[in-house]
Amino acid sequence: MARAFSSDDVTVLPVHTDAGSARDYIALMKPRVMSLVIFTAGIGMMMAPSSIHPVTAFAALLMIALGAGASAALNMWYDADIDSKMSRTALRPIPSGVISRQGALAFGLWMSGLSVLCLAVMVNYLSAALLAFTVLFYAVFYTMWLKRRTPQNIVIGGAAGALPPVIGWAAVANAVSLEPLLYFLIIFMWTPPHFWALALIKKDEYAAVGVPMLPVTHGVRSTCWHIIAYSTVLVACSVLPALLGYSGPLYLWGASALGAVFWGLSLWVVGSRQTRAAGWLFAYSIFYLFALFALLPLDRWMVAVS
Amino acid sequence: MTKSELPDEQAWTPELLRQRRRRAAVMAVAIAALVGLFFMVTVVRLAENITQGAQ
Numbered sequence: 001m002a003r004a005f006s007s008d009d010v011t012v013l014p015v016h017t018d019a020g021s022a023r024d025y026i027a028l029m030k031p032r033v034m035s036l037v038i039f040t041a042g043i044g045m046m047m048a049p050s051s052i053h054p055v056t057a058f059a060a061l062l063m064i065a066l067g068a069g070a071s072a073a074l075n076m077w078y079d080a081d082i083d084s085k086m087s088r089t090a091l092r093p094i095p096s097g098v099i100s101r102q103g104a105l106a107f108g109l110w111m112s113g114l115s116v117l118c119l120a121v122m123v124n125y126l127s128a129a130l131l132a133f134t135v136l137f138y139a140v141f142y143t144m145w146l147k148r149r150t151p152q153n154i155v156i157g158g159a160a161g162a163l164p165p166v167i168g169w170a171a172v173a174n175a176v177s178l179e180p181l182l183y184f185l186i187i188f189m190w191t192p193p194h195f196w197a198l199a200l201i202k203k204d205e206y207a208a209v210g211v212p213m214l215p216v217t218h219g220v221r222s223t224c225w226h227i228i229a230y231s232t233v234l235v236a237c238s239v240l241p242a243l244l245g246y247s248g249p250l251y252l253w254g255a256s257a258l259g260a261v262f263w264g265l266s267l268w269v270v271g272s273r274q275t276r277a278a279g280w281l282f283a284y285s286i287f288y289l290f291a292l293f294a295l296l297p298l299d300r301w302m303v304a305v306s
Numbered sequence: 307m308t309k310s311e312l313p314d315e316q317a318w319t320p321e322l323l324r325q326r327r328r329r330a331a332v333m334a335v336a337i338a339a340l341v342g343l344f345f346m347v348t349v350v351r352l353a354e355n356i357t358q359g360a361q
Contacts, residue, residue, distance in 0.1 A: 021325060022332040053350045059343055118340075122347045 020099040028076055028093045028104055029069025029111075036289065037068040037164045040187065043293045044168025044180055047300070052172045056123060060171040063119040064164060067131045070111030071160070074139035077104040079147075082209040088202060108139070119171070127171040134163045148210065151217040158191030159184075165293075179246050182237070183293075189234040190289055193227045193266060197282040200224075201275045224270040227281070231266035235259035238292060251299035255292055262288050 020028075041064045045057055052060070076083065076094055084095035093099040099107075112135045120128035142157030150156075162184045169180035199206060199213040200223060206213040215223040238259050242252035265281040318326075 021328060053354070055343075055346045055350045059347050062343070118344075122344070 020093055020103065024093045024098045025107060028073045028099060028107065029066075030072035030075075031069075033072060033161075034065050034068050036286075037161075038065045039290060040183070040293055041065075041164035041168035041171075043296055044165030044183060045172050046297045047165075047179065047183075048169045048172035050173050057172070059122045060119065060127065060168070063115045063122070064127075064131060064167055064171075066111050067115035067119070067135050068164070070108050070115060071135040071138040073104050073108035073111065074135075075143045077101055077108055078139075078143050080104075082211065085209050086202070086205045088205070112139075123171045124174045126174055126176070127167050130163060130167045130170055130176075134160050134167065137163075149212070151212045151214045153212070154195040155192050158188050158195075161191055162187035178244070179241065182240050182244070182246070183296075185237050185240070186234070186292065187289065189230060189237050190285065192230045193234065193262075194282065194285040194289075196223050196227050196230075197269065197278045197285065200269070200278040201282070220273055224273060228263075228266045228270050231263050235263050241296070247296060247299045248303045249299075250302050251295045254295040254299070258288050258291055258295075 080094040083089035138160035146153040165183035166180045203215040207216045238255045241247040269277045
């Protein structure tokens, strides 16, 4: 006999009002992630060999930021059911009831289309194509497919977050060379230890909503060893721009020092397996990426003036 | 069940109407800014083309 349908079978979301303010729609675009996207895309633009008019550069950055925000809105639309059950995401605009799922979907789709189209018209087709790929990869491939299926979700999905410096470079140079691909590689290798540190802290919540993060599927010990392995590769990749002659000694020494701290914190996580250590690694990883990418133009400027 | 009793509908209270007006105003400013940006990028491109043509 078929089991009766109970209220436990569905996720009850608040009655929507679509009463979201502009601030709620900004929150829907994950502004902290967007700031990292703007920063790394801006560094990609600064490091590109040719130049671009400041107005066009502003337009390019704005559209890249809007594209990133649109994919975040689509992510929140799709993940509204699990967001409402996790403490970290329960206050997002959809779970808190200020923006409806349909509203978030419409906003995400319109912003995606608008950002890609404007980037194509105002800047160039290559950067627009890369932005379209990034939005699709994050919203469809990562959010709808990878995230709830495999513990490698953030390893593969990290490609979307690693593309902004390549898009920034393409916006200026209208081409992609090895150098921006190194920036891609650095962010790609940074993403797993960054997210696994968070997943170690929020392991129980991810388990409760059925998201197969590595600490849930393979345990804390295995995750810690994955963190140290990826941190080692990350530190090695971070010095490649200097070793291949794209950056100078300031970047080399800076990246080495920043990487040594990153690696040390990863070792602490492995050794202690404490959430406090994971919390420190998560917080430091954000500073690390900002500082590492800030070193790139700083180093170029130092080489130019010396 | 009448239309107003549907669980996902809410009446437009004065607060909701105020928020809708505020959203519309923000949207108008955003569209105006986008039009302005298009205009400036067009001017920059025209200027670049003129400069290149003169060389």
